[in-house]
Amino acid sequence: MSIFVDITDKPLDSAEVLNYVRHPQAGAIVYFGGTTRNTFEGKEVVSLAYEAHPRLAIKTLESIAHEAKAKFQSVHKIAIVHRTGVVPVATESVMIAVSSTHRKEGWLCGEWVLEKVKERAEIWKIEKYADGDSVYKENDVSNVLSRT
Amino acid sequence: MSIFVDITDKPLDSAEVLNYVRHPQAGAIVYFGGTTRNTFEGKEVVSLAYEAHPRLAIKTLESIAHEAKAKFQSVHKIAIVHRTGVVPVATESVMIAVSSTHRKEGWLCGEWVLEKVKERAEIWKIEKYADGDSVYKENDVSNVLSRT
Numbered sequence: 001m002s003i004f005v006d007i008t009d010k011p012l013d014s015a016e017v018l019n020y021v022r023h024p025q026a027g028a029i030v031y032f033g034g035t036t037r038n039t040f041e042g043k044e045v046v047s048l049a050y051e052a053h054p055r056l057a058i059k060t061l062e063s064i065a066h067e068a069k070a071k072f073q074s075v076h077k078i079a080i081v082h083r084t085g086v087v088p089v090a091t092e093s094v095m096i097a098v099s100s101t102h103r104k105e106g107w108l109c110g111e112w113v114l115e116k117v118k119e120r121a122e123i124w125k126i127e128k129y130a131d132g133d134s135v136y137k138e139n140d141v142s143n144v145l146s147r148t
Numbered sequence: 149m150s151i152f153v154d155i156t157d158k159p160l161d162s163a164e165v166l167n168y169v170r171h172p173q174a175g176a177i178v179y180f181g182g183t184t185r186n187t188f189e190g191k192e193v194v195s196l197a198y199e200a201h202p203r204l205a206i207k208t209l210e211s212i213a214h215e216a217k218a219k220f221q222s223v224h225k226i227a228i229v230h231r232t233g234v235v236p237v238a239t240e241s242v243m244i245a246v247s248s249t250h251r252k253e254g255w256l257c258g259e260w261v262l263e264k265v266k267e268r269a270e271i272w273k274i275e276k277y278a279d280g281d282s283v284y285k286e287n288d289v290s291n292v293l294s295r296t
Contacts, residue, residue: 014166014179015162023183024186026185026238028181033166034251035174035177038173103182
């Protein structure tokens with residue numbers, strides 16, 4: 001197996017995904033960690049939580065990883081993990097790691113996978129602000145589903 | 149301080165650079181690890197080692213990090229560490245980590261820093277092949293300085 005995906009309510013471990021993708025034919029390991037920010041559009045964020053449909057989301061993450069392997073031929077291994085529940089400020093909600101023979105393809109693949117996860121995975125974000133407002137969004141921040 | 153650079157003959161620690169760049173205003177942590185490959189242009193690599201002029205290389209890494217901070221305004225922190233001596237296959241010789249408010253600038257900054265390190269840092273690579281050949285190169289692999 002050359003892909004690893006997971007949805008978990010536990011803290012994510014960067015060493016785990018980086019070690020998973022390590023490969024003797026790879027010259028590059030590219031990693032992205034998405035972390036909770038303390039502000040969004042100038043408003044103070046007091047908490048950020050993620051909800052997922054785990055069974056569907058796992059299948060979607062697997063599809064994205066397989067598509068990426070087919071698209072980026074020098075990529076050896078891919079890991080995608082997403083956390084659910086409350087994710088504190090400065091803490092990772094998503095980690096993506098990719099190993100590739102050459103660095104250029106590693107960068108391109110890492111960014112491609114991240115964008116696809118945000119577009120397609122069945123994972124939603126709930127942001128609560130210090131002013132009492134809260135917003136329910138698709139993971140891709142551009143699309144607000146509802147405000148409460 | 150928002151930059152950290154180091155040249156060391158010890159194994160590099162990804163958790164150290166990732167935790168260094170962690171920041172409450174950052175939504176993205178982008179990381180690159182350059183790892184030793186077991187082949188180069190079809191030849192089996194038996195060992196890869198790096199030599200540096202540590203004092204000059206540290207200054208160059210600092211300059212690159214400061215330039216990157218000025219160029220990529222939403223970047224909060226940057227870490228660049230490079231290992232010297234023999235670096236085993238599938239092991240990191242260089243690690244770069246960047247935190248940024250938005251992910252796009254994190255990707256761009258990480259890649260920019262890596263290319264500048266390869267172009268400008270006073271670090272050289274010695275590759276030994278299974279066929280007995282060995283090559284002394286600038287870190288940017290395109291430029292072979294001598295063959296022995």
